Amino acid sequence: xxxxxxxxxxxxxxxxxxxxxxxxxxxxxxxxxxxxxxxxxxxxxxxxxxxxxxxxxxxxxxxxxxxxxxxxxxxxxxxxxxxxxxxxxxxxxxxxxxxxxxxxxxxxxxxxxxxxxxxxxxxxxxxxxxxxxxxxxxxxxxxxxxxxxxxxxxxxxxxxxxxxxxxxxxxxxxxxxxxxxxxx
Numbered sequence: 001x002x003x004x005x006x007x008x009x010x011x012x013x014x015x016x017x018x019x020x021x022x023x024x025x026x027x028x029x030x031x032x033x034x035x036x037x038x039x040x041x042x043x044x045x046x047x048x049x050x051x052x053x054x055x056x057x058x059x060x061x062x063x064x065x066x067x068x069x070x071x072x073x074x075x076x077x078x079x080x081x082x083x084x085x086x087x088x089x090x091x092x093x094x095x096x097x098x099x100x101x102x103x104x105x106x107x108x109x110x111x112x113x114x115x116x117x118x119x120x121x122x123x124x125x126x127x128x129x130x131x132x133x134x135x136x137x138x139x140x141x142x143x144x145x146x147x148x149x150x151x152x153x154x155x156x157x158x159x160x161x162x163x164x165x166x167x168x169x170x171x172x173x174x175x176x177x178x179x180x181x182x183x184x
Contacts, residue, residue, distance in 0.1 A: 054080065056119045056142075060087065060173035062180045063098045065166040072166075073182040074098040075173070076110070084112025084124060088183035098168060099124070101152050103161040106130050121153070136161070146175050 057078050064073035070093035077085040089097045099110030108126035111133075115123050122138045134156040141149045150170045155161040173180035 055116050057114065057116050057122055060180060062169070062171040062173055062176075062182065064169050064171075064182070065098055066169055068166040072096050072098050075180060075183060078114050082113035082115055084110060084114045086110075090183045099126075101126065101136050101155060101161045101163050103155070103158075108134055108136060108155065108161075110136070122150075126155075140170070146170070146172055 055078075058080055059078060061076045061078060062073060063076060065071065070091055072089075072091040072093075074089040074097045075087040076099060077083075077087055079085060086097055086099070097109055101108050106128050108128035110124045111127045112125055114125075117123075119142060120140055122140055124136050124138070125133060126136050127133050136155050137153045139149075139151045139153045140147050147170045150168065152161045152163060153159075171179055
């Protein structure tokens with residue numbers, strides 16, 4: 001394992017003549033770093049079906065706001081293993097990611113990773129305007145080959161969050177490749 005340069009600088013910047021004291025002073029930072037990486041890694045595994053197949057959520061998705069006068073759309077790649085990639089965003093009023101939820105003046109934007117315990121639930125980590133990372137859990141109702149509705153169930157276990165003020169649509173790009181051709 002390579003020690004990041006920033007960490008080495010942190011250790012060297014501790015004003016003490018004793019190397020052991022320097023080490024003890026940095027233990028909380030090391031423990032926090034290990035826990036943060038460990039938690040991210042364990043959540044970063046996109047759960048597939050019990051039979052070992054792929055999740056219905058894997059692949060490219062169009063998340064748009066078709067009822068907004070300044071049409072907004074984002075293409076996301078929900079990659080195997082939980083990686084979330086914002087492929088592109090488009091808006092008639094400027095680029096805006098549509099993967100957002102809000103409550104009480106706080107807005108959270110999807111950053112990943114994503115996971116799913118079953119076809120009716122999608123969880124995506126988001127970074128919020130109050131500098132807190134939260135997990136957004138979405139309830140997904142399916143039609144024949146795409147969701148008929150996607151609603152915010154909870155954010156970090158709290159209810160009362162929503163996407164808005166305009167309704168969003170979630171569409172797998174493999175179902176309608178032309179609709180997903182929104183970015184220049």
